[in-house]
Amino acid sequence: MQHTATVTFRFALPHEADVIRTIEFEAGQRFVSVDMTGIADAPPMARELVERKIAAREILVAVDADATCAGFVMFEPQPARIYVQELDVLTSHAGRRIGAALIEQVAQLARRRQLPQLILSTYRDVPWNAPYYRRLGFRVIAPAELDAALIARRDAHIAQGLDESKRVFMGRDLG
Numbered sequence: 001m002q003h004t005a006t007v008t009f010r011f012a013l014p015h016e017a018d019v020i021r022t023i024e025f026e027a028g029q030r031f032v033s034v035d036m037t038g039i040a041d042a043p044p045m046a047r048e049l050v051e052r053k054i055a056a057r058e059i060l061v062a063v064d065a066d067a068t069c070a071g072f073v074m075f076e077p078q079p080a081r082i083y084v085q086e087l088d089v090l091t092s093h094a095g096r097r098i099g100a101a102l103i104e105q106v107a108q109l110a111r112r113r114q115l116p117q118l119i120l121s122t123y124r125d126v127p128w129n130a131p132y133y134r135r136l137g138f139r140v141i142a143p144a145e146l147d148a149a150l151i152a153r154r155d156a157h158i159a160q161g162l163d164e165s166k167r168v169f170m171g172r173d174l175g
Contacts, residue, residue: 006065007098009105011057012072017050019069020059027088034126038161045086050074060105062089062098073102078149081117081171082110103136111174118172121153130168138170 012020021044031039053059053074062071071089075082084106089098107118120138123129130140146154150169158164 007070007096007101008063009060009101010063012054012059012061014051014054016061016069017047017054020050020054020061020072020074021045021047023069023072023088023090024086026090030091030128031126036123036126060102060109062093062102064093068093071098071102073099073106075106077113077115078119081115081119082106082113083153084118084120087120099132100136107172107174116174118174119150119169120171121150121157121167121169123166124168125166130170133170133172136172138172141169141171 025044028042028044029040031037050059058076059072059074061069064070068090070093072086073084074086075084077083084103087099087102089102103118110116110118118138119141120133122133125131134140141150146169154164154169157167
């Protein structure tokens with residue numbers, strides 16, 4: 001368990017599934033400001049998915065001093081890396097580096113598991129997406145560098161209706 005200025009980081013607990021879904025939905029509302037209302041209008045992740053990820057210990061939460069769950073990161077361990085699936089922080093807690101600290105928690109977990117890389121997919125031009133991750137040490141992965149697993153993920157995104165022409169894969173080496 002790690003602390004950052006009154007914020008504690010730990011694995012999510014089973015009773016927090018709905019809180020996590022609420023944080024995801026609230027964070028999605030920011031996309032209205034960049035004319036991406038489809039994301040803002042989307043329902044949160046299915047409760048069953050969140051419960052499954054919690055049971056697998058694949059969601060870390062940031063809890064502030066008054067026990068409010070302020071943000072979370074959901075991830076998927078893969079053979080040579082950890083794939084960051086979702087990172088959301090409550091708007092009320094923005095600007096406190098909670099998202100950066102959650103990414104660092106996943107990086108520490110990856111290092112302990114001897115997984116040398118974090119990877120994610122995000123919107124290229126949304127300020128709190130690719131430009132943000134670049135500041136956290138991620139670099140854009142060129143389409144030609146994508147492995148079969150990432151190509152499959154991109155294809156799944158397209159099948160879900162995401163506009164992959166506006167998205168990029170990014171990686172951060174943990175060496």
